[in-house]
Amino acid sequence: MARRKCPSCGKVDEILVIHDKDSVIKKCPNCGYVYITYRAAMKPS
Numbered sequence: 001m002a003r004r005k006c007p008s009c010g011k012v013d014e015i016l017v018i019h020d021k022d023s024v025i026k027k028c029p030n031c032g033y034v035y036i037t038y039r040a041a042m043k044p045s
């Protein structure tokens with residue numbers, strides 16, 4: 001239910017999540033548009 005359309009290519013139904021060291025990047029798997037980046041301060045248990 002949390003699907004988003006990519007504002008760049010407009011046809012995304014999945015968001016690519018990349019964990020890069022201590023940050024998380026969510027981007028479009030089609031065109032590479034970055035939705036959001038944030039620091040992953042809390043480690044999942």
Ligand SMILES: [Zn+2]
Pocket residue numbers: 006007008009010011012028029030031032033
């Ligand atoms: Zn896109």
